[in-house]
């Protein structure tokens with residue numbers, strides 16, 4: 367079954383400006399989908415709609431067969447009742463471009479606080495999970511550090527651990543390395559690759575073409591709010607068919 | 621009048637000043653938060669009522685406000701004023717005035733928190749109350765502390781305004797003794813009292829600020 371199904375989603379911010387135009391995609395369990403495309407093509411908006419940070423105008427978003435939003439006869443989007451949305455919300459996580467860590471919490475507390483506060487997990491159990499995840503992110507000795515004491519790459523790895531702690535079925539990344547100094551992107555990409563190797567279901571918006579080719583099973587090139595070309599990473603990235611894809615990719619070293 | 625006797629008489633006024641100070645903070649700090657919520661509400665009526673309230677409180681003298689609160693019930697509605705209302709009027713006057721100032725400080729602090737903090741909290745499943753209490757408020761407190769310190773130091777000096785409705789706080793007591801004795805000394809003692817009070821409050825606030833400096837934003 368698809369973990370995520372997006373059907374005919376339309377989204378505009380003002381009437382004349384449709385950012386997502388009848389957008390559809392599916393993500394199967396264990397699949398890693400990379401989304402590439404020029405600035406302003408609607409990649410962030412897509413993730414923000416999928417994670418319900420933005421509301422859509424019409425279309426359907428379905429997680430594990432459950433409708434988060436569907437469209438009524440008048441063509442208007444109708445969201446599931448709050449109780450259902452709350453549950454559906456626990457199916458996904460999002461890693462932000464600028465981390466959005468909680469500055470007043472230590473690395474460990476950033477990872478464990480939602481487990482304790484939201485999931486009502488016993489503290490000891492949460493701390494164990496938190497330490498294990500930080501260890502996995504290569505941050506074993508940083509659990510007591512505050513975000514301001516960490517490099518960008520370390521902060522992003524804490525934020526990945528924070529999202530993973532809630533055991534999402536699918537994890538979204540919006541340009542996870544764009545805010546980082548070039549020498550720090552490698553450590554974050556490595557962590558994401560290790561998650562891909564464990565078959566974590568992921569949707570990753572990225573400008574790192576080599577990474578998209580290596581880590582993803584499926585690449586989507588979007589432009590102007592629609593999918594222009596999609597397919598296997600080697601095909602789309604090494605041998606694009608569409609002129610717009612070619613023009614976009616010619617700007618990158620591949 | 622000997623100095624110990626003077627201090628004893630002023631001591632009574634000092635206690636009243638401290639009482640006004642403590643009660644004002646106790647009520648105006650939380651009330652200010654409610655006013656700030658009203659001021660930021662989606663409800664346009666509530667928002668504008670709060671805006672008007674804040675602008676009146678900040679745009680007119682506190683002394684005048686105290687007099688309106690004290691004399692208002694009698695002149696407007698003919699309600700006779702019991703003796704204890706004097707003190708109550710001072711507290712009400714100070715609380716509604718300071719709540720307005722605190723509200724604007726809270727609002728500035730709350731609005732300065734990046735929207736990403738709310739979004740991260742939402743994605744992690746925090747509900748609105750949890751987001752505010754655990755994620756937003758602690759960061760707001762750290763950010764507004766210097767502005768709050770300013771206000772609560774001003775409040776120490778403002779407590780002397782209670783003399784306009786003859787509440788026997790420190791300044792009123794000093795003035796009574798000074799005119800009876802034709803002496804400056806009561807004022808000097810009062811001045812020292814205000815200064816020491818200020819010093820202690822500033823010291824405590826500095827301590828709290830240090831405590832909260834374990835992280836930077």
Ligand SMILES: Nc1ncnc2c1ncn2[C@@H]1O[C@H](COP(=O)(O)OP(=O)(O)OP(=O)(O)O)[C@@H](O)[C@H]1O
Nearest residue numbers: 379380385403404405406407408409410411412541
């Ligand atoms: N909150 C908003 N209000 C109005 N317009 C918006 C808003 N968010 C995005 N847009 C517009 O939607 C379009 C798509 O933006 P989006 O951020 O999704 O692009 P993107 O593909 O993520 O670009 P980038 O690679 O630069 O991150 C842009 O034209 C942008 O100006």
Ligand SMILES: [Mg+2]
Nearest residue numbers: 409410411541
């Ligand atoms: Mg973007």
